[in-house]
Structures are given as C-alpha cells and as structure tokens.
Amino acid sequence: MLNGNKMFITNGPIADVAVVYAKTAPELKHAGISAFIVEKGTPGFSAGPNIIKMGVCTSQTSELILNDCVIPADNLLGKEGDGFAMSLQTVEWDRSALLAPFVGAATYMLKRCAAYANARVQFGRRIGQFQATKNKLANIRIFGEAARTLVYRIAWCKDQGRPLNHLEAAVAKLFVGDWSMGPANDAMVLHGGYGYCHEYDMERIFRDSRLAPIGGGTSDIQKMIISKLI
Amino acid sequence: MDYDFTETEFLLVIEIERLTKELLSNRPSGNTAAMVQPALKALARTPYLRLGLEPVPGLNGLATLTAAIEVLASLEPSLCLAIEASTRVFGRMLAAWASPDQKARWLGPLRDGNLIGAIALSEDALNVENDPMQTCGKMDGDRVSIRGRKQWVVNGPIADAVAVVGTLEGRTVVFVVDAATEGLTQGPPLETLGFDGTPFCSLELDNCRINADQIIDPAPTAAIEALRLWENQVLSGISLGLMKTGFEAAKDHAKTHRSGGKPVIAYQQVGFKLAEMLTLYQSAQLLAYRAAWTADNTPKQAPGLALCAKVFATESAEQVTGAALQILAGAGLDRDHRVARAWRCAKYGQIAGTSTEIARVMIGDEALGTERSG
Numbered sequence: 275m276l277n278g279n280k281m282f283i284t285n286g287p288i289a290d291v292a293v294v295y296a297k298t299a300p301e302l303k304h305a306g307i308s309a310f311i312v313e314k315g316t317p318g319f320s321a322g323p324n325i326i327k328m329g330v331c332t333s334q335t336s337e338l339i340l341n342d343c344v345i346p347a348d349n350l351l352g353k354e355g356d357g358f359a360m361s362l363q364t365v366e367w368d369r370s371a372l373l374a375p376f377v378g379a380a381t382y383m384l385k386r387c388a389a390y391a392n393a394r395v396q397f398g399r400r401i402g403q404f405q406a407t408k409n410k411l412a413n414i415r416i417f418g419e420a421a422r423t424l425v426y427r428i429a430w431c432k433d434q435g436r437p438l439n440h441l442e443a444a445v446a447k448l449f450v451g452d453w454s455m456g457p458a459n460d461a462m463v464l465h466g467g468y469g470y471c472h473e474y475d476m477e478r479i480f481r482d483s484r485l486a487p488i489g490g491g492t493s494d495i496q497k498m499i500i501s502k503l504i
Numbered sequence: 505m506d507y508d509f510t511e512t513e514f515l516l517v518i519e520i521e522r523l524t525k526e527l528l529s530n531r532p533s534g535n536t537a538a539m540v541q542p543a544l545k546a547l548a549r550t551p552y553l554r555l556g557l558e559p560v561p562g563l564n565g566l567a568t569l570t571a572a573i574e575v576l577a578s579l580e581p582s583l584c585l586a587i588e589a590s591t592r593v594f595g596r597m598l599a600a601w602a603s604p605d606q607k608a609r610w611l612g613p614l615r616d617g618n619l620i621g622a623i624a625l626s627e628d629a630l631n632v633e634n635d636p637m638q639t640c641g642k643m644d645g646d647r648v649s650i651r652g653r654k655q656w657v658v659n660g661p662i663a664d665a666v667a668v669v670g671t672l673e674g675r676t677v678v679f680v681v682d683a684a685t686e687g688l689t690q691g692p693p694l695e696t697l698g699f700d701g702t703p704f705c706s707l708e709l710d711n712c713r714i715n716a717d718q719i720i721d722p723a724p725t726a727a728i729e730a731l732r733l734w735e736n737q738v739l740s741g742i743s744l745g746l747m748k749t750g751f752e753a754a755k756d757h758a759k760t761h762r763s764g765g766k767p768v769i770a771y772q773q774v775g776f777k778l779a780e781m782l783t784l785y786q787s788a789q790l791l792a793y794r795a796a797w798t799a800d801n802t803p804k805q806a807p808g809l810a811l812c813a814k815v816f817a818t819e820s821a822e823q824v825t826g827a828a829l830q831i832l833a834g835a836g837l838d839r840d841h842r843v844a845r846a847w848r849c850a851k852y853g854q855i856a857g858t859s860t861e862i863a864r865v866m867i868g869d870e871a872l873g874t875e876r877s878g
Contacts, residue, residue, distance in 0.1 A: 392873070392874075405865055405868075408865045412868045420787045421787075424786075424787055431507065445782060445787070449784075496779065497776040497779035498772075498775070500782055501779050
C-alpha cells in the first residue's frame with residue numbers, strides 16, 4: 275500500500291504507467307527506498323490537473339497522489355531497497371540526454387535570428403549589418419557550440435558504457451542551465467518588438483530557457499555537487 | 505571525435521610537464537627570454553615541436569597539441585607564448601607555404617630546436633584586417649627592398665629569423681628576414697601587463713634588403729586569415745593553461761585555508777565560485793579541443809569554430825583567474841603570485857590574434873552567410 279504525493283511529474287496527467295519511488299524501510303535511509311510500477315486507474319492513484327507553467331507548456335506536469343493505493347507485490351521493480359540506485363540512473367538521463375533540447379534550441383535560435391537579421395530593414399539597412407546584431411548572433415553561436423560539446427561528451431561516454439561521471443554531468447548541467455538564458459534574451463531582443471509577441475516564437479524560447487537552471491537539479495544543487503566532488 | 509586522449513597522448517603531455525618543470529628549476533633568475541632556446545632544444549627531443557607542422561603517428565594533431573600547450577602555459581605562460589609563436593605560427597607558415605629549399609633552411613632547424621622564429625604582422629593600426637597593410641616590398645633585380653614598421657612582435661628581440669608580412673606587387677607575401685640583416689632595427693623590449701617574460705618589441709624596416717628566395721608567397725591562400733587562425737589556436741590553448749593555474753591554486757587554497765573553524769570551501773560563497781570556475785574551464789577546454797580536432801578533420805568548419813573557442817576561452821580565462829584571486833584573498837595580491845600573473849596574462853588573449861570584437865563580427869557574419877563586413 276502506497277501513500278504520499280509526488281510533485282512536478284512530467285507526463286503526470288497523461289501517463290499510463292508510473293514508476294514511483296517510496297520509502298519501504300525509512301530507518302535504512304537511502305537503502306530503504308524501493309521502486310514500484312503503478313498503473314493508471316489503480317484505486318487510490320490519481321493525477322492532479324496539468325500545472326500551467328511559464329514555459330515548456332506542451333509538456334504536461336502535475337502532482338501524483340497516492341492514497342491507500344494498493345498494488346500487487348509483483349509490481350516491485352528490481353529488489354527492495356534498490357530504488358535510490360535506480361533513481362540515480364534516471365538522473366543520468368536528466369543530466370545528459372535531456373540537455374540536448376537546449377542545444378537544439380540554440381541551433382534553432384541562431385537560424386531564426388540570422389534569417390530575421392537578413393530580412394529586417396531599419397535605418398535603411400538590414401539589421402544584420404549592425405555590429406550589435408552580429409554580436410548577439412555570435413553569443414548565441416558560442417553558447418551553442420560550448421553546450422553541444424559538453425552534451426556530446428556525456429553522450430559519447432554513455433556510448434562507451436561508462437557510468438555517469440557526476441562531476442562532468444553537473445558541469446554540463448550547470449553550464450547549460452546558467453548560461454542559456456543570455457542567448458535566449460539576445461534572440462528575443464534581436465527581434466525587437468516582435469520578439470515580445472507570441473506570433474514570433476522567440477518569447478517562447480525565452481520562457482522555455484528558464485527551465486534549464488531549475489529542472490533536473492537546480493544550478494545551486496549542481497554547484498553543491500561540484501564543490502563537494504572537487 | 506573521441507572525447508578522451510589515448511595513453512600515448514597522455515604520456516606526451518606528462519613528459520612536456522616534466523621537461524618544463526625541469527627547465528624552470530634551472531631558470532636564470534627573472535630571465536624567461538634566455539630560457540626559450542634551451543626549452544626548444546629540450547622539447548625537440550619529443551614530438552611536441554612537430555605537432556601541427558606534420559602528421560605525427562599516434563598523436564591526434566592539434567587536439568593533442570592543445571592539451572600540451574595547456575600544460576606548458578599553466579607552468580610558465582610567458583615561455584609558452586614565445587615557444588608557440590616560434591613553432592606554431594612561424595613554423596606552420598613555413599610548413600604550409602615555404603618551398604623545399606626554404607623549409608630546409610628554416611623549418612628543419614626550427615623542428616630541431618635550433619632556431620627561434622617570429623611573425624611580424626600587426627602594424628600601428630594593430631588590426632590589419634581592417635586597415636591596409638603599410639609594410640611593402642619593392643623588387644630590385646633578384647633582391648627586394650622592404651620598408652615598414654611592425655608592432656608587438658613576439659620574440660622580436662631574440663628571433664633568428666622574422667617572417668614579416670607585407671605586400672609585394674599587390675599580393676600579400678611573407679618576407680623572411682634573418683636577424684642581423686641591415687635595415688632591420690628592433691625597438692626597445694616592451695614592458696607588458698602580462699606575459700612579462702615573453703620578449704616583445706617593434707620592428708622598423710628601412711630599405712631592408714633580402715634575396716628574392718626569402719620571399720614566401722602563400723597565394724592563393726588567404727595569408728592573414730591563416731596566420732590569425734594559427735594565432736587563435738595558440739591563444740585558446742594558453743588560456744586553458746591560465747584557467748588551470750587559477751582553478752587549481754584556488755581549489756587548493758580553499759581546501760586548506762581555514763576560517764571560522766572550517767576550510768573556506770565549505771562556505772557556499774567560495775564553493776559555488778569554484779564550481780562556476782570549473783564549469784567555465786571545462787566548457788572552454790572541450791570547445792578548444794573540438795575546434796582543434798575540427799581544424800584537422802573538417803577544415804572548412806575550422807575558422808568559425810576556432811573563433812568561438814578563442815572568444816570563449818580567452819574571456820573565461822579572465823573570469824576564472826579573477827575569481828581565483830578573489831578566493832585567494834590577500835595571498836593573491838602578491839604581484840608575483842602565479843595566479844596574479846595568470847590574471848594579468850589573461851587580458852592579452854582577448855586582444856591578440858583576432859580580437860574579441862572582430863571575432864564576434866566574423867562569427868556573426870558567418871551566421872548571416874555574408875562576407876565579412878565592417
């Protein structure tokens with residue numbers, strides 16, 4: 275029987291099945307956490323409404339509520355007490371593959387901003403001819419290239435079968451998190467007033483970028499990890 | 505691209521570190537310039553001087569080189585800049601454009617550690633990308649007379665041969681002038697903010713006459729762009745070394761210096777600062793390695809990526825070394841502390857090679873798909 279609440283669960287409102295981590299032996303601390311499969315429709319298991327977020331709106335997020343939720347013993351994933359180790363493997367994806375969308379966003383921003391700068395005319399010139407515009411394009415590209423290399427390194431290490439290097443992953447997450455908002459801001463400002471409008475998607479990217487230093491472990495958490503590991 | 509070095513590459517980097525420490529332990533007091541020749545001779549016993557000039561079996565070309573420069577620069581940035589200006593800029597110019605006879609005359613001795621080279625490119629206006637070059641040559645039979653003035657020449661005071669970039673009959677060429685040539689005058693050694701052990705000076709050429717076979721004609725290659733690319737690659741590697749110095753010194757200090765009953769790394773103001781420093785350092789490192797690998801493997805993509813790496817590495821170097829000084833607190837205020845020196849050196853990278861401002865314009869132009877503009 276499971277009781278408790280989980281928060282900020284991606285796909286919460288639409289998931290057919292959830293993996294729920296729960297304390298089965300609290301006195302054992304991390305070693306007393308186990309993982310369970312809970313299917314949609316199980317009595318006592320429900321999802322809250324979609325949380326309206328600032329960005330990444332297409333991805334639905336909600337609370338999951340477990341209220342005297344009884345599941346078969348067979349729904350235990352792995353062995354009792356294995357839950358924490360499994361959750362660390364989940365974190366591996368948070369701090370590796372899930373950084374890739376932010377790299378993709380940088381690539382997209384660069385293309386869109388270059389196209390806009392080549393088309394938009396102000397003061398008798400294409401705005402791409404102003405150094406301030408070139409500066410912004412350069413900053414977007416520099417961030418994108420640095421982030422890409424960090425993310426690809428982690429992906430390459432995974433392909434080599436190496437366990438996640440937590441220091442390298444934290445560095446990558448911190449960089450993508452803390453340094454992505456500057457280029458997103460530049461992309462929005464480059465578009466001028468249109469950058470502030472829904473019709474042009476730069477404002478969406480700006481709002482989406484705000485997730486980077488929060489989701490998958492906040493930047494402060496990454497800094498704690500890094501400062502402990504060095 | 506492999507995101508790891510091979511054992512052979514690691515061993516080379518370790519050997520460079522060992523050799524450099526050995527050289528520094530025998531350093532004549534305060535005279536880094538006097539170390540350049542012995543250093544080149546010592547490094548010639550390893551593959552280090554050949555990297556970037558020719559394929560070296562078992563080593564990953566410029567990526568390996570970047571790691572080796574990083575280590576050398578972390579130990580003695582002034583010496584590193586002098587060595588690299590000679591080997592990687594002057595040397596690569598010869599490797600790319602010189603005739604077989606010219607290579608025999610200069611490149612062979614350079615590779616053996618027996619020649620110090622210098623590249624004289626910048627002029628009074630500094631940015632030869634923007635302003636027409638004033639240094640020019642005029643043919644006179646089988647000789648050429650050169651006149652002009654070059655500024656901020658690394659190794660100017662100690663070079664055996666100087667590659668003077670100028671124009672000849674409307675083309676950009678390189679005049680290789682031996683040090684004792686009449687008409688070539690060195691200005692006084694410059695006292696600089698950083699790299700204070702690297703020999704810098706200006707050069708005046710007034711009816712400086714050389715043989716026609718001392719002219720290197722890189723046409724149809726864009727000579728200045730190539731020289732700047734090589735400079736940028738060196739400066740990226742050196743910036744990594746400066747960050748290595750800053751981060752490691754600050755980390756060691758933070759773990760050992762105690763305040764309020766605990767090591768200062770336990771305070772988030774310090775621990776978090778170190779985390780940010782390492783993030784910039786590792787990000788710059790990976791980008792520089794990738795830019796170097798790209799230069800060897802997909803050269804068409806090299807210039808833009810090299811510029812990104814150079815801007816990021818040089819700007820990060822100032823931030824990381826500055827943060828290191830902050831963590832060191834009073835200890836870092838000693839002018840001769842290696843972190844203080846690294847911080848003073850960091851500024852150079854943003855100005856030399858392709859300056860940060862011009863680099864951003866060029867990166868922007870590449871994104872726009874336009875030819876470089878003002």
